Amino acid sequence: MAKLQRNSVRFPAAVRSKAIVAALGVLLAATPAMASSNGTLGATSTGTVTITASVANRAQITGLTDVAFTNVDPSATATQAQNNCVWSNTATRGYSITATGSGTSGAFTLGNGALSVPYSVQWSASTGQTSGTALTSGTALAGLTSTAANPICSTSPNTTSSLVISIAANNLQSMVSATSYTGTLTLLVTPQ
Amino acid sequence: MLSRFHLLAMAALAALRMVIAPAAHAQVQITQLSDVSFGNITALDVDQVRSQSLCAFSGLLGGRYSITATGSGTGNAFTLSNGSAALPYEVQWSGTAGRTSGTNLAAGAPLSGQTMALSCPLLQATNASLIVVLRGTALTSAQAGNYSGVLTLILAAN
Numbered sequence: 001m002a003k004l005q006r007n008s009v010r011f012p013a014a015v016r017s018k019a020i021v022a023a024l025g026v027l028l029a030a031t032p033a034m035a036s037s038n039g040t041l042g043a044t045s046t047g048t049v050t051i052t053a054s055v056a057n058r059a060q061i062t063g064l065t066d067v068a069f070t071n072v073d074p075s076a077t078a079t080q081a082q083n084n085c086v087w088s089n090t091a092t093r094g095y096s097i098t099a100t101g102s103g104t105s106g107a108f109t110l111g112n113g114a115l116s117v118p119y120s121v122q123w124s125a126s127t128g129q130t131s132g133t134a135l136t137s138g139t140a141l142a143g144l145t146s147t148a149a150n151p152i153c154s155t156s157p158n159t160t161s162s163l164v165i166s167i168a169a170n171n172l173q174s175m176v177s178a179t180s181y182t183g184t185l186t187l188l189v190t191p192q
Numbered sequence: 193m194l195s196r197f198h199l200l201a202m203a204a205l206a207a208l209r210m211v212i213a214p215a216a217h218a219q220v221q222i223t224q225l226s227d228v229s230f231g232n233i234t235a236l237d238v239d240q241v242r243s244q245s246l247c248a249f250s251g252l253l254g255g256r257y258s259i260t261a262t263g264s265g266t267g268n269a270f271t272l273s274n275g276s277a278a279l280p281y282e283v284q285w286s287g288t289a290g291r292t293s294g295t296n297l298a299a300g301a302p303l304s305g306q307t308m309a310l311s312c313p314l315l316q317a318t319n320a321s322l323i324v325v326l327r328g329t330a331l332t333s334a335q336a337g338n339y340s341g342v343l344t345l346i347l348a349a350n
Contacts, residue, residue, distance in 0.1 A: 039222040045347040047222040053230035057336045089336045
């Protein structure tokens with residue numbers, strides 16, 4: 001304690017008292033109900049701090065590309081498959097996927113004014129697939145597992161899953177030739 | 193009449209005493225530490241920073257001290273754990289209170305050459321800053337869940 005006094009700037013007693021009271025007030029205010037520990041005065045002084053963080057469940061889908069069926073032969077089913085990236089940070093890397101179309105009540109349909117044609121959607125939790133599990137509009141397909149290492153698959157694997165879209169031959173045959181049909185497919189990924 | 197040798201010897205002894213005396217009595221203390229809570233992190237791609245001002249007292253001449261931090265991860269690494277997965281974090285130190293960035297600390301490696309500007313807590317409530325950083329890159333690689341860990345800080349006269 002003698003060293004403490006030698007290194008301290010001396011103040012009048014009243015000022016010292018106020019400073020000590022203020023310092024004690026700060027110390028008391030910081031003390032209660034904390035797991036942290038302050039160090040004691042000594043040759044070395046050791047304090048500890050407990051750090052806590054909670055990482056929320058999150059998922060992300062990336063790598064989607066637009067689908068174009070151009071000049072398709074209406075005698076056979078037209079299919080377009082694409083690879084994409086689904087990431088989930090849960091302990092199991094699990095996720096579900098829900099698809100909705102832009103047709104009436106979320107139907108999987110393409111349209112041009114009053115014209116409409118249905119299409120089907122399949123999903124596979126593996127990359128490079130040309131078929132998968134058929135999705136029903138608005139209904140989650142659960143129990144899927146991601147292999148992504150990060151949210152955008154910037155490291156291997158660069159893709160984790162496959163989206164497959166098809167227009168059946170009979171539906172192709174119902175379409176008006178040289179007419180463009182468009183629609184939007186929305187994919188919702190939820191961590192599980 | 194003292195010889196030149198005696199004068200040199202006395203000067204050397206005086207210098208030695210100056211070097212040894214403060215070290216022998218140097219007292220240090222780290223106080224005003226608080227736990228660090230990052231809460232529920234939802235923006236995983238954003239760096240999360242928590243800083244706190246604390247009191248680092250050194251009785252050494254010039255208020256010099258070193259600070260060493262160790263984590264509770266494997267090999268004293270700065271990692272939090274949820275029981276099965278680890279979440280790395282960074283620790284920074286500033287010799288000034290109220291800072292949100294400082295010098296990066298390596299686990300177990302003293303950061304020396306720090307100086308106590310004013311005696312603490314008598315002349316000021318706090319005089320240094322501890323900054324803990326969870327990088328977005330680590331958060332996006334982390335498994336969801338609740339993480340915790342203990343950071344130990346050792347103040348020494350330097």
